[in-house]
Amino acid sequence: MKSRQRDPNPALCRPGASPEQPGGKAMNAATERVECACSDCVCTMPRDKAVERQGRLYCGESCARGHDNGAGCGHSGCGCAGK
16 A cells, blocks of 8 residues: 655645644634545645545545546645556
């Protein structure tokens, strides 16, 4: 199984965050970060920015469609292509 390493880039695709922010304040639903459901993807994104397909959350349309055109998600630091 491929090791999932998170991208340090602070853009859409960035390391998974703890359910608590520094200082012990719980994150609200709008700031909660979730992992992309694509098995080859290393992206995390705010829950409210995720693309939902069949009850699963994805970082973008390419992952949500199963990379049907062979393209990756295109986020910095992620080399997914649904392999």
